[in-house]
Amino acid sequence: MARPQVPAADQTLRILRHLARRPAPIAATALARELGIPRSTVYHLLATLEAHGFVVHLPQERRWGLGTSAFELAGGYARQEPLARLGRPILAALADRVGESAHLAVMSGRDVLYIVEERAARRPALVTDVGVRLPAHLTATGRAMLAALPRAQVRALYPDAHAFTDRTGSGPVRPSELREVLREVRQTGLATEDGEVTPGFRSVAVAVHDHGGWPIAAVAVTWEGERDAPAETEVQEAARILQTRLGYDRR
Structure with missing residues (x-):
């Protein structure tokens, strides 16, 4: 696979895809480990995604899942x-x-x-x-x-x-x-x-x-x-x- 030209964008998309494939939310540490992305980077990217509604943090479970903006993308896909x-x-x-x-x-x-x-x-x-x-x-x-x-x-x-x-x-x-x-x-x-x-x-x-x-x-x-x-x-x-x-x- 070719080296990504924009590593941050590549890592962000990998996080979203990984969340979409999972049956349930996941802890940030597990996400970092499974994707091979530094934990600090994962936390920064999750915070940005959360600000835009693409992920949601579940504080009681200490886990992250997909947010409503991800659902909007799915709706756009269906409409198009x-x-x-x-x-x-x-x-x-x-x-x-x-x-x-x-x-x-x-x-x-x-x-x-x-x-x-x-x-x-x-x-x-x-x-x-x-x-x-x-x-x-x-x-x-x-x-x-x-x-x-x-x-x-x-x-x-x-x-x-x-x-x-x-x-x-x-x-x-x-x-x-x-x-x-x-x-x-x-x-x-x-x-x-x-x-x-x-x-x-x-x-x-x-x-x-x-x-x-x-x-x-x-x-x-x-x-x-x-x-x-x-x-x-x-x-x-x-x-x-x-x-x-x-x-x-x-x-």
Whole structure:
């Protein structure tokens, strides 16, 4: 990695990113140790961030967490829709190359939410229009993202059979069946579904990850018929390109 031109800015951003990845606030001394930044520097930077509302000090716990200004940044990110804006041309190119419809989805609880759909020429309409929600455990996009989540989180989302919904009479209906599906996804790096969302249609998907390996979206292609996936490598490449454009290339 290149040496940062503005070390203070680099350290400040590292602190914010580290706080964002943690499940709970952290002591300044632990923050300094985990990031390898001098403790005095960490205290000065935290004081500046606190003055601007990006972090908050919890005096009773002697810990620091993210503040409301960080939440405002997240809201601005959502309003500007960079994921959809960056993903749309990539998916359009993917649909042109493989001759099948492509879509981009994000997780929303136990559902996936479709934020981009690019329909290939002379291909039928799908149920994956922008704004549509579908059960994550039935979709290729959902399975791609679920496979990248911590196993404890998957168990929390699907604690028992009551958490599973059905559309076509096929697909996992209990946690043990979902675990087997996700195990295969982790082994191959590809998620598939065959008629579990719409009879006669199949999909293949690949997750897009952030710096920490967290799934932020999934790219998929859907086609009609019994033939195999039209271009698995094309879907993988589209996911890799989007990951790089978002600044999350981990290679």
